Amino acid sequence: MEHTLIINSILTIEKTALEAWHNGNPSKFLELYSKNYTYFDPIQELRIDGKEKIKQLYDSYEGKMEIMDSFEMINPKVQISEKIAVLTYNLHSFLGDKIIKENCTEIYKLEDDDEWRIIHSHWSLTQFFHK
Amino acid sequence: MEHTLIINSILTIEKTALEAWHNGNPSKFLELYSKNYTYFDPIQELRIDGKEKIKQLYDSYEGKMEIMDSFEMINPKVQISEKIAVLTYNLHSFLGDKIIKENCTEIYKLEDDDEWRIIHSHWSLTQFFHK
Numbered sequence: 001m002e003h004t005l006i007i008n009s010i011l012t013i014e015k016t017a018l019e020a021w022h023n024g025n026p027s028k029f030l031e032l033y034s035k036n037y038t039y040f041d042p043i044q045e046l047r048i049d050g051k052e053k054i055k056q057l058y059d060s061y062e063g064k065m066e067i068m069d070s071f072e073m074i075n076p077k078v079q080i081s082e083k084i085a086v087l088t089y090n091l092h093s094f095l096g097d098k099i100i101k102e103n104c105t106e107i108y109k110l111e112d113d114d115e116w117r118i119i120h121s122h123w124s125l126t127q128f129f130h131k
Numbered sequence: 132m133e134h135t136l137i138i139n140s141i142l143t144i145e146k147t148a149l150e151a152w153h154n155g156n157p158s159k160f161l162e163l164y165s166k167n168y169t170y171f172d173p174i175q176e177l178r179i180d181g182k183e184k185i186k187q188l189y190d191s192y193e194g195k196m197e198i199m200d201s202f203e204m205i206n207p208k209v210q211i212s213e214k215i216a217v218l219t220y221n222l223h224s225f226l227g228d229k230i231i232k233e234n235c236t237e238i239y240k241l242e243d244d245d246e247w248r249i250i251h252s253h254w255s256l257t258q259f260f261h262k
Contacts, residue, residue: 038208038219040234045258046221047206047234075178077169079250081240084215086251088169090177103171103178105236105253109212119210120217122236124255127176 007078010085010108013116015073022093024065026058034109034117041123069094083110090126101126138209141216141239144247146204153224155196157189165240165248172254200225214241221257232257 013032020028030051039048048054076089085108093100105122144163151159161182170179179185207220215238222233236253 036210038210038217040219040236040253040255042255043258047208047219049208077178077180079167079169081215081250082213084212086169086238088171088178088251088253103253103255105171105251107217107238119212120219120236122171122219122234122253122255124171124173124234124253127174 003080006080006085010078010087010116011073011076013108014076014087014106018071018073018091021065022068022071024063024067026061026065029118030055030058032116032118034111034119037118038120040121042125066095069096084108085110085116134211137211137216141209141218141247142204142207144239145207145218145237149202149204149222152196153199153202155194155198157192157196160249161186161189163247163249165242165250168249169251171252173256197226200227215239216241216247 017028017032020026033051033054035051037049037051037054039054048057071094072092074090074092076087079086079088087104087106087108089104091102091104093102103122103124103126105120106118107120108116109119111117148159148163151157164182164185166182168180168182168185170185179188202225203223205221205223207218210217210219218235218237218239220235222235224231224233234253234255234257236251237249238251239247240250242248
């Protein structure tokens with residue numbers, strides 16, 4: 001697959017999952033996670049390992065997620081190396097006059113069944129020291 | 132190269148750079164960065180792209196970095212896919228009675244000259260919401 005096609009595929013997959021997430025539905029991200037997925041966010045004390053563990057976390061969010069007005073993926077970049085595509089972007093999420101700013105790293109892998117799945121995510125708050 | 136050998140190489144490279152960093156010397160990390168390196172940390176407003184840009188940032192730290200007493204890499208994990216090795220760990224850095232806790236993602240790539248270099252780093256503060 002050409003690099004431009006890979007980039008467009010990855011961006012489409014990620015945006016679809018982000019739209020669902022901002023509507024309070026984490027299942028689209030969950031579907032993307034590889035069996036041996038690893039995860040960092042600003043809430044957990046340690047890295048979370050494995051799809052089953054992240055499913056438990058997301059299940060605990062059910063019905064409690066804030067529905068956001070909109071979001072913006074800022075300056076997304078995809079670094080491709082054979083079957084790995086590293087997607088990074090800054091994410092701004094809007095609710096009323098509130099903006100949440102995040103740094104996002106998603107490592108996609110083209111798995112043996114020819115599907116792109118995420119093997120690692122790292123979410124963090126942007127410019128923490130300036131807040 | 133066998134996976135165990137790759138994991139040991141990556142851990143040794145990273146620990147050497149971390150030791151230098153905790154002694155106030157960012158040059159060991161800088162040497163590891165690929166030309167098209169990308170970078171997130173808790174201070175910047177946006178992702179930093181390219182080795183030249185990160186060199187400018189690290190140059191600005193010269194002589195100003197705190198010398199830490201020690202550090203601990205907690206539960207390091209390496210996910211390998213052909214020429215990519217994704218290293219993740221929790222980092223605790225100690226200075227007197229202060230502990231800084233971070234989530235760390237380092238994406239290493241085996242480049243054409245057969246050297247492992249980092250193509251993306253994401254550093255963030257652990258368990259921000261509980262502080």
